[in-house]
Amino acid sequence: MAAPSQLVGHTLGHYCILDRIGAGGMGVVYRAYDTRLDRDVVVKVLPQGALLDHKARKRFRKEAIALAKLNHPNIATIYDFDTQDETDFLVMEYVAGTTLTEMLRAGALSEKQTCAIGEQAAKALDCAHVTGLVHRDFKPGNIMISPTGHVKLLDFGISVLLKSGPQLVETRTASAFHELAGTLPYMSPEQLLGEPVDGRCDIFAVGSVLYEVATGQLPFNARTLPGLIDEILHKPAVSPKTINHRLSPGLTTIILKCLEKDPDNRYQSAKEIAVDLRHVATDGVYLAPVRTEQPYVRRRRALSIFTVAMIAFFVLLSVFTVGRWRAHIIGRTAVSHITSLAVLPLENLSADPAQEYFTEGMTEELINALAKISSLRVISRTSVMQYKGVHKPLPQIARELGVDDIVAGSVANFSPTKRVRITVQLVDAATDRNVWSQSYERDLADVFALQDQVARNIAMQIRVQLTPQEKLRLENTGSVNSEAHEAYLKGRYHWSKGTAEQLRQAKTYFGQAVEIDPKYAPAYVGLADYYWATDELPPRVAYPKARQYVMKALALDNTLADAHTTLGAIQFYDDWDWSSAEQEFKRAIDLNPSHAEAHKMYSVFLSSLGRLDEAIAEIGTAQALDPRALSPSATAGWTFNYARQYDRAIEQCRKSLELDPQSVAAHDCLGDAYLGKGAYEQAIAECRVVAGGSSDDPLRLVGLGTAYALAGRRAEAEEVLAKLQAASKGHYVPPYLFSIIHAALGNKNQAFSWLEKAYDEHDAYLTRLKVDDAMDPLRSDPRFSELLHRMRL
Incomplete structure (x- = not known):
């Protein structure tokens, strides 16, 4: 067995030691991989000799189990205690985020942040205190803040475990060290004096932490250890409001009440702190009885210079031996190397089926927000919407979509109040484990900023690095007219249905959106797309309108990938301006790297220029982004036909038909592939499927006429030509x-x-x-x- 300090690459039980994180008086800390539950954990190897025999280990295990039962969302969990080859180790939760210590390096936080952090921490402490557990080392270094503001308390009860019980053999210095395990500036007077402590010593520490968070300074900050001890024992803290004049009276009073020298004069439970902080945060009102800020002078035995010096000595030891290993908690989530995810259709919690348009729209916009991140492949709307109402295991869905992670959640649109609440959770697709979740509530006008915030938080959870440009795109989102936005979402909802009638409905709603807010750029893109796609107007009428609307959209917001894609299509198909079209497609992909339609259109463009290898690669990207959609799959088949790779085209067409056995596009492409191979009878069979035995749609007859001609069936081919000629008199062919x-x-x-x-x-x-x-x-x-x-x- 390797020495405790050299375990990297070895295993302890079913934990594979990955790397050493830190060390201190309470052991060596490693990041490890739990091979049974497929997760990263923290393994803390106890000092050699800390537990001498089976009896000591039995006691330690019993107390560790008690701590492991401490189940609270704001407390980092102890998972396990075990022994291997005389090496004793604890296994703990690996927590994502940044310590409060790191956050405070930039200075004091806002009152809102102070209250939010304090409230969560107080709730966690209350959960422990009611079971008789005291933290004893509550300080910023043991408070982890997730990217979404979620608080986790670390190191709960570790010092207690290591000091309790007569079986633990320690030197006199180590014993004193454990008695002073808390870092000095946050220790209560009774801790410093070695008196019995209860949860109220943690409450004193809460006061010190809140003071520091609100002001950027410690309440007791003498330059020498004896001076610092003297301040904690005898001197009242200066009101934090004298340092930060913006602090409310309520928060000031809460902090000073926590910092009372006499435990009887402090809050008597952490729950009381949480309640008061919530009141201050929500309405600025402090409901608990307000005490005067008179310093409490408690009668204590006089401290000799020798006593103070001894306390200072042992505290100094703690500074150098405690705390270093806390860095094991500092780090991001255990999820790593995530390169792809899918946002499943969000659930409508509005209790109103008519709000489905809003829920689907929020799903699409969250996809679009995440798709701005170039190092992340995000599955497109068309593919994920196929899972709406489908109850499949998430790992199965992930396999079908080819992604690492799943984002699921719900949306509630409170129309009368113009508020929206979105709850999202990130799920590890391989294990079906909930990695992270968070709820948000905003004004509907701030919905774009909300979506971008969610995208940023998800990116942080999966360790995706954002470029400076991507950070800017996810931060510079302004407000939106809520009525215009709702009209736009209704338009997108109808647009997704694809029928001629639904497209007309979409156009109506897009028009309403721009009437409500003439500066709402996405709605102009919707109008442009309608006029570009419609077959109800001749191109000479429809295309200029499409150009007019897309240019208007880009004049208002040139960061819209949809607009650049549409403009690229116009320049490609209508202008034959190859250089400008390529610039627009590339710009769209730069703005939204997961824009499947932009990749598909760019592939078609590349094919037309004869750059077929590039086209095949580009359509492959589009398929990966929209694996359950027919359009990129069918386009891939045609790309192979253009490259004269007919066997690959046939294989691709069959995959398309698996997605939709009735697909006209897939049968048409398959017929063309058979023509390329000279398999005329098979081609005719496929083209007959396309024609459907009817001439109602003359465009569907072209493949059949071509197949008849190449097969030598001239009369039948000329008959098709005659039908097309007749149709052209009343319909554009x-x-x-x-x-x-x-x-x-x-x-x-x-x-x-x-x-x-x-x-x-x-x-x-x-x-x-x-x-x-x-x-x-x-x-x-x-x-x-x-x-x-x-x-x-």
């Missing part, structure tokens, strides 16, 4: 589609005639000219190269 069938039939002149018409009309389908295998029969013709040159392809 892109000219490029006619050229495809003519090319397959060998009608080169007609094919080029339709291509010229497509060029004149800026037909969006013409952007695929360079890579479309349907154009292969025309590539040897000089007219084809000349057309590519005109398009700058």
